Amino acid sequence: MTGFVHPEYLVETDWLAQHLNDVVVLDCTIHLIPDPKITYVIKPGREDFEKSHIPGAQFCDVSRDVSDTAQKLNFMRQKPEDFAAAMRRFGISNSTRVVTYSTANVWWATRVWWLLREFGHDNAAVLNGGFQKWQRENRPVETGPGKPRPAGEFTVREVRNLMVGKDAVKAAIGDAGVCTLNALLSAQHTGTGGNSYGRPGRIAGSVNVPAASLVDPETNTFLPPDELRRRLGAVGALDRPVIAYCGGGIAASADAMILTMLGHQDVKVYDASLSEWAKDPSLPMETG
Known part of the structure; x- marks a missing residue:
């Protein structure tokens, strides 16, 4: 990571494997299925998640959990209080180290990272290489729904208007x-x-x-x-x-x-x- 001013926003698979008990991991996978009539159909990656995910991870449906579903357009930023409530449901507090990843394109993970940054949470990182690299290295995985965590105490202390x-x-x-x-x-x-x-x-x-x-x-x-x-x-x-x-x-x-x-x-x-x-x-x- 030499050459980045802020290398802390990206973590490697080796690091995550050693710190799984110290972080909250969010699988942010979404698949967009092309449809000429409506551009695309949104398919959350929950099915992928239940087949295989990083141990202890939880599934974050980017289209619903961290998007304003009252808007006509997809994936719009939530109100701060709604985002905070979503983070609390995932067991995230203001001091929690969060790692996001995707089994699809990396930008689903970076989107959630950007939202955390928008709402003042700097203690988050994206997994470099995503689930693809994790699997390629034959690291341990879990199946089934994510294990629920105790509710967090996340509050939005700053809105950065990013x-x-x-x-x-x-x-x-x-x-x-x-x-x-x-x-x-x-x-x-x-x-x-x-x-x-x-x-x-x-x-x-x-x-x-x-x-x-x-x-x-x-x-x-x-x-x-x-x-x-x-x-x-x-x-x-x-x-x-x-x-x-x-x-x-x-x-x-x-x-x-x-x-x-x-x-x-x-x-x-x-x-x-x-x-x-x-x-x-x-x-x-x-x-x-």
Whole structure:
């Protein structure tokens, strides 16, 4: 982890294996099943979890446990009191060390990490390599539902306002002092392929560093810090305030987390992202 300003936000499988009794582990897996009519169908990974999970882990349904289900859009940030109640149900208190992971894409784990950060909890980390690496190393697993923990005493002591709405994004268009960063795949950025959230393409003026490009496809671990710095620096994301977005504020959290680990102090996530922007014809988009 040499090269990160904040290496503490990522833990390795060796470390977690030695500290399973000292942390609360959350499996944050969600599968998005493509559906041209509605973009995707949300399938929480509870079935995967019950087949196999890290010992002592609990399943966090990102679509319900830590999202505002009263909103029309999926995966929107909860009110602080609702998030705090969810954390208490998982046995998390303000002093608890939390480790998040996924059996799917890493950004489900980074999304929950970002929410913890949004609500003032800095004692959380993402498992580097996720469950894929844990299994590959033949580490112990459990089956069945997660074992319930005694309720925690989590309270929101600070709201950092790390999520922004469309007005902040609109204000950044044409402003060379702000980097609007798209974490979707390059084909989605150019409007030539992949899931579309309404109109194809990107928010006008935005640049692209796909969240998937931050991870080594063979090991599922994040790339070395110097390479991450190079990729994000190449689009001007290191020396300007950043607003990261994607389809629904999920993949964007991976870009946002890595920027934070590299020492960036002004990173926000557009929570509604293209799920809102692409459906509103008054909001400018580009293709190509």
